[in-house]
């Protein structure tokens with residue numbers, strides 16, 4: 001799990017390099033949106049929003065939930 | 067007091083007759099200082115003609131993304147470079163979603179699919195899913211599956227789907243600016259079949275698509291003509307990658323003016339807060355709308371975006387002394 005958190009290379013909202021500036025609005029938007037891109041490989045994930053919570057699946061890196 | 071509000075007090079509150087297009091436009095054009103009076107009147111109208119209950123609903127996406135249509139606001143269209151990928155929900159997860167929704171006290175569970183209209187696979191999935199929900203969960207099932215054939219309308223009735231959502235989205239004159247892959251009239255035709263089948267008609271739209279105030283009034287008048295059982299009111303939440311992705315969100319006061327105006331156009335309908343209210347109105351505005359004509363909410367998350375927690379809305383209803391409509395009262 002720690003490995004996963006450490007590997008936030010890509011912005012999970014816009015899919016761009018997370019180390020560059022300008023992702024504050026992405027972070028703010030994420031309060032009301034699930035992630036769309038895998039933060040480790042920037043693949044678009046299969047995201048299912050449910051009445052309570054969401055799940056997001058990257059073919060390479062598996063499922064995350066929120 | 068502006069003349070239009072005096073007129074509405076007699077006509078809408080007193081006689082239950084909604085405002086026409088010109089009347090709605092006058093409300094939408096009220097200056098800020100008269101907005102509280104408009105909301106107050108809309109609230110009185112709602113209390114008199116609908117009562118204090120609030121209908122609570124949860125929604126879930128059975129089939130997300132990859133839609134062949136080009137509704138310019140929609141992140142689920144497969145024609146734009148939206149990050150939303152196509153995904154299907156399995157039946158056990160659908161039943162679980164219905165259970166979670168019922169736990170909030172909601173009486174309505176709407177199953178939605180991002181399609182032009184259902185194919186055989188989707189209808190089969192619906193038949194299995196609705197049966198599984200009905201066997202396990204005490205909740206009314208609604209559906210929103212795009213444009214229907216008469217046979218599909220009959221099938222949904224047979225499954226026990228009691229209400230069908232199909233939004234006109236915007237007024238007839240502006241629709242071609244928002245959707246080019248089908249027409250407003252095609253949507254109207256599905257609504258007519260749904261109405262004739264005995265299912266309840268749920269039809270609303272989205273404000274903030276670039277329509278003028280006049281077109282907003284036109285839309286309210288067209289909805290009033292349809293006379294739906296329920297009108298879900300969305301405010302554009304601009305989605306990345308869609309043609310309307312860079313549009314500004316509706317200003318809070320304009321959203322509230324629209325809520326009051328739509329209520330004054332349709333005194334008896336269920337006027338529901340749907341998507342976009344969190345960003346357009348925030349917590350304070352959410353309360354103002356519930357005290358300004360709104361009498362139904364979608365709780366929890368939406369189809370591709372998240373809402374505020376159901377408990378936040380339920381606590382607010384409790385504080386406002388608005389009882390959640392019970393299942394027994396809706397059956």
Ligand code: SF4
Nearest residue numbers: 133135137140143180
């Ligand atoms: S038909 Fe529905 S799912 Fe498809 S693009 Fe239009 S709004 Fe989106």
Ligand SMILES: [Zn+2]
Nearest residue numbers: 011014023026
């Ligand atoms: Zn970003």
Ligand SMILES: [Zn+2]
Nearest residue numbers: 038041058061
């Ligand atoms: Zn990945």
